[in-house]
Amino acid sequence: MMRYRDGIILSLLVGSFSVVNGQTNGTDQTLPAVTIRGTTPERFSAGQKTQRIDSVTLEQFRFQTLTDLLTYTTPIAFKVYGAGQLSTASFRGTSANHTAVLWNGININQPTLGLSDFSTLPVTGFDQLAVQYGSSASCVGSDAVGGSILLMNNPKWQQPGFQASVGQQIGSFRNYGTQLGIRFVRVAGKRWQIAGKSFFYTTNANNDFPYRERGNYFVEHSITQQKGFIQDLYFRNQKNQQLSVNLWLTDNNLTVTPYDTTVRERTRSQSYRFLTTYETNKLTLRLGWIRDIIDYARGNFNTPSHSETDRLISRIEKEFTHSYPSAEVSLRLGGEWSHYRTQVDGYGDQPIQEDRADLYALLRMQWTRWLISANLRQAFVTRFDPPITPSLGVEYAVVKTGQSALTAKASAGRSYRVPTLNERYWKVLGNPDIRPENGFNLEAGLASRWIPTEHLTVTSEATVYRNRIDDWSYWNPESGYRVENLQLVVARGLEWSGTLNYTTANWQSGLTLAYALTRSSQERVYNVYAQDIIGKQLVYVPKHSGRFSAFVAKGKNRLTFQNQVNSRQYITFDNIQFLRGYVLTNVLLETQIKLGPVAARIQGQINNVFDTVYLNVKRNAMPGRNFTIQLICNLNTLKQ
């Protein structure tokens, strides 16, 4: 280890790399009824695939990170740097900058890096999770090129009362997690209801591996400490006016090679996210503030390289609906304005400020069998010119009976990405003249549901897509990793997922299978040696990936298998080197017991059951078989 460029390279790593990975699957077991107003881009994304992660899965992963959950439930490929270390997403063969992460409708990707480190986002940080496949720039805005991850908090109005919850996880390698929280819903006066949630969590992953190597590959030592606090408050009245306040603080402290004071590296990422929303049936007003801080230090932790970005976000949306005899039409008009202020060591001494604004119109028309959405968005950014982004989506219910349903879907949409602050302002390697990437996404699919008997439900969804992204920005290794609009990337693929649920009076069982083919390649010849990389699979994007999960439950006991399969991941542009493909399997056993007013849930888990040796992007081995046990106690006065 060494090298002068470490700092820069690290920022780049974190910041940018043009390319990531791809994988496969989809899970949905039981879809909880979701009623959230305003926050869902899904409503206006007709023709596109949306996958909601069910509450059982969220509960099973509540001591893990979004990376862990999404690798077992979706085809999103993650570029992981080590246990508890940086983890970035490649959605449908796109880069780490091409997945929008929305928290209650607000994009929380780090503006400097233009991405989210999914290792810093614990599953316990939100109440609901949905994954939106494909470009949805017209609904979501920047970054939604490969897909979007939708994190939502949600008051449980239908469950008045009070709940206190305590959870503890103990795992192999001296890894621990603790969670404490309360949740309440109560009536205030004659007209008002209040709901709230306060939640605190902490994770201490010491990663005290009993081995230094696995299969002759080093296992890098790192320690991750994570803390977070969530405060949600909701007030609503009989006129259905609602005021909500959401607060999410996260603090992630990663130390690599912690025991050597010369070479240890610490990356501390802190985020303060604050959002207040006022909603009526027709109007939504939002005001938010997000501060992202990253401190990186090597050796001496007292003088880190510091980056701090504040965003002030405001949004107004007004919806017009009209019911015709055979159709329901909604038009939502929205405007958004945000102010950015960033102070980063690599950008110079002065803070950099910019304004961004968006205007959009979202139209949804629904007939008995047809659903059409047509959307348009124009973004405005200081000293930058994003393109206008339209989209059109259609769904048609080919079969629609009580027993079976078959829906055909198609959509087309343009996408864009506002360059990251690093891309524009990084003094040495950034490029103030960088152009917006220009994406065009086409997809079509079939979704079906079949309920042949009262015990059996079968669903299946197949999608094909083609996403062409021109002016793909690229930290060009030929010019010292300076950023350029150099490449043309075409990502195409297909996704198939199927579920089968069989339920009897005593037993429940379910099976989910998913496969994704992701073919993503660079297509432009920009110099003589680019010949060697034309048409080659993008690095870290497995061509084939599959997910398999199965569960069987009786009463309060449940046994679950989770499985993921990934084909090789190339690590060079010309595909001469790769990380081998691998299969990972987890087994979970859980039970629930009641002790007076306390409902307890106990979950035991074996991760990497077959002790597979698989490598991360630093070519270090990931941990082998390991165990966790968790206990969650809920003191519940919630009335059902």
Add this chain to the structure above:
Amino acid sequence: MRKVTKAPSVRFKLALGLLVALNWSCNNDNDDPQALPYGSGVLVVNQGNFTDNNGTITYFPPTGSTASYDIFNQVNQRSLTGSVQAYEEADGKGLILVDNTTAGQDKVEIVDANTFKSLATLKSPEIENPRSAVRVTANKVYVSCWDLSGDFSNGTFYKDPGYIAVVDLTTNTVTKKIPAVKGVETLLLVGSEVFAGSTGGSTKLTVIDITTDQLKTGIEIGANPNPVAVDGNGKLWVYSGGEMIQVNPQSKAIENRLKIGTDKTRSLSKFRLSSDKQYFYFVSSYYGDASENYKEKGETYRFSVNDTSVPATTPFIKRLFSGLAVEPQSGIIYGGYTPSYKQAGYVFRYQASGTLIDSVKAEIAPSGFYFK
């Protein structure tokens, strides 16, 4: 370094050997005495892209241009996991110097020089930031190591002192660490002494007695001196700060200082002696400006050991090489070319006259060569 004459029978054996080696990787039958697949030819040291830890060694057979890639992985079913810094042989064994992005994960892989089968691995703390290796006696190799490196921006990058690891190939262990200047770099054996250079700011050339493995009095040269070679006149040449300095290896006296070029924006590197020991080749490089997309540019130049001035205005080969070496018998020049650190590089071969012979695809960032 030696060179085996090529004959059809040798080629046949090689092909056979390769087959056997391939066969090995499947059945782990390690005891086949026939297999000498890498007994002669050229090894290309591909540094790799640093953060990808993907350095490799490519093998070129003595004739033809059919390369074998990542031969360590082919034979041992695992990759080297680091940036490969250098390769050296002694006692029928090869030493591969591997620098990983993570401290404590650097190593020297010791392989059978003929089969590339892994024999032993020297790891941290014996080996930290290995830079260069030189065979000093039949079964002893010196490996220069920077030791753990700190934060470059804080000026604590090079640990003081660095060290030279003494590797005993009868036991495949590090028997001693000779403390050396910080940032200790290139090693050159001359007679019973090893001269050690520096990149860490030292102005002295380190001298080590190979019989005692002890430091001797160093030679004051100038900024970051690194030994290059002993020419046909028996003079040691050392590069330091834009000059080639001619030293008498016996008396240690500086006999001449030859300024190389005049353009201060250029950096000079990879000084290599021709096989007739009459010329030095070197690479002169610079970074283009915004209009040239900040690309690294440059050419390869040549001068005679008897020249009194080196203007370095007319390139010998109009190419920037990431690696440069001269085949000692034939005088053929090997130039490694790196189009980018994310795709395979090429090796261009030239006659001593500078006439291009051919080019062969190597792997990521070909930066060094070993002729055997």
